[in-house]
Amino acid sequence: MSPTPGLSALDPHSASLAERTIVTLRKAVLAGVLVPGRLYSVYQVAEDLGISRSPVREALLRLAETGMVRFERNRGFRVVPPAPHDIAEIFSIRLALEVPAVRRATLHASADERAALRRRYEAMEAAAHSGDEPAFEEHDQELHALLIDIDGNARAGRIVANLRDATRLAGASTVESDRSLQEVLIDHLPIVEAFEAADAEAAASSMERHLETTGRLLLRRALRRHGSTEDESSIWDRLAGRP
Amino acid sequence: MSPTPGLSALDPHSASLAERTIVTLRKAVLAGVLVPGRLYSVYQVAEDLGISRSPVREALLRLAETGMVRFERNRGFRVVPPAPHDIAEIFSIRLALEVPAVRRATLHASADERAALRRRYEAMEAAAHSGDEPAFEEHDQELHALLIDIDGNARAGRIVANLRDATRLAGASTVESDRSLQEVLIDHLPIVEAFEAADAEAAASSMERHLETTGRLLLRRALRRHGSTEDESSIWDRLAGRP
DNA sequence: CCCTAACATGTAACATGCTACTCATGACCG
DNA sequence: CGGTCATGAGTAGCATGTTACATGTTAGGG
DSSP: OOOOTTOOOSSSOOOOHHHHHHHHHHHHHHTTSSOTTOOBOHHHHHHHHTSOHHHHHHHHHHHHHHTSEEEETTTEEEEOOOOHHHHHHHHHHHHHHHHHHHHHHHHHOOHHHHHHHHHHHHHHHHHHHTTOHHHHHHHHHHHHHHHHHHHTOHHHHHHHHHHHHHHHHHHGGGHHHHSOHHHHHHHHHHHHHHHHTTOHHHHHHHHHHHHHHHHHHHHHHHHHHTTOOOOHHHHHHHHHOOO | OOOOTTOOOOOOSOSOHHHHHHHHHHHHHHTTSSOBTOOBOHHHHHHHHTSOHHHHHHHHHHHHHHTSEEEETTTEEEEOOOOHHHHHHHHHHHHHHHHHHHHHHHHHOOHHHHHHHHHHHHHHHHHHHTTOHHHHHHHHHHHHHHHHHHHTOHHHHHHHHHHHHHHHHHHGGGHHHHSOHHHHHHHHHHHHHHHHTTOHHHHHHHHHHHHHHHHHHHHHHHHHHTTOOOOHHHHHHHHHOOO
């Protein structure tokens, strides 16, 4: 059969409804439409979205696995902001995965990949200058994702993406109160520079520093929000310490 | 379609039905009741188990997330044995997570926890001596789980458990062909000894050695099964290398 | 004989029905 | 007045109905 160039596909076959619902619900949570702590029902959400309960339940189950949401049998479900301990767990794992990933990625990156990372960083930069925080967060996420992609470990990529999701609630709208976008931006710069210079060790240690400062910051916030008097460093060192 | 003999009876009577179905299906896969490659349907499995499609679908979706199973829209689902690349991915992640976890666990373990680990090892030992491979595998899994438990990172524990599951297919019934239970057992001994001696560095490096030898072994097997001529070390180093 | 397309079959994905449970409320009793 | 218990509303979890689609089969045209 003769191929028909230019007629490849009408969009990547629209994902399943459940899949799209995950995205929708994530946005709703981040936008504050779904308030942490309040009790919701699958019933109600399905009606609001104009779809049936099945895909909604499926989406929520997925989000429940990341810890973003918790089901209460015969009661409903809640959006749960991550507790301090969760933050520490998450960043401990991210440190373990992303630091070696960046080291390997730096060693094996192609010219195209270097250019792609640079473009991501410049997108972050632009978003920072125009003060577009949602876009900034988006590009931040994708920069991290790209590095893991280059490393070639798709599973690790999915794990890290899920972990990031779970922490979004702890950071999102309060980023600017503690740290300007500029500060977060320059936190990433050494990673990108070391990556481009093919200095794997420098890239790895830059990533380590970046994740540690970000993690500790979010941990402090979570402790404050919880009204806990516990010490940040003791929790951090216990779970994410690297002696 | 043909029935699936040997697939019946939901084991424990607790938790949700979907949860129990996950366990049942995992066992069915490991026992070879659900054959890799063959096309099954939710409909059929539900009937064999004497329950409805909902919990079965939910369970399969969970297993699909770990990569143990793959859905094909409007076709059915398959059990997929891990490809060589998957094995390398999985062990790369396990190395990243378990090595630091053991290091921290060793530093912070209580006397009770030391005793518990010792008991696990002795259980492995007993299973090895009596040649009970399923029990051996079980205790092996639980020894690793216990170490992560002691580290206190529940998320990491779940991640590693899922990864282990995904590789079970690659190892399971063929352990003895390449390696005796005794060999696997003594592979664990230095970890336990270092743990008891509170020598964190030794425990970490023993774990690293253990995971590397096991991972490489399973990788070789997967390559052979795939009829691939690719080099074990090039794949391994690319994904799990630690320069 | 090859190619095409209508058709039949079987399925995941989605929609809807049903049930046992949780919990708030308030009447009733000590 | 405080505590117990019926009761009713509302839900997750499970069961079942429905739909759109991917694929194997086969009839029909060249």
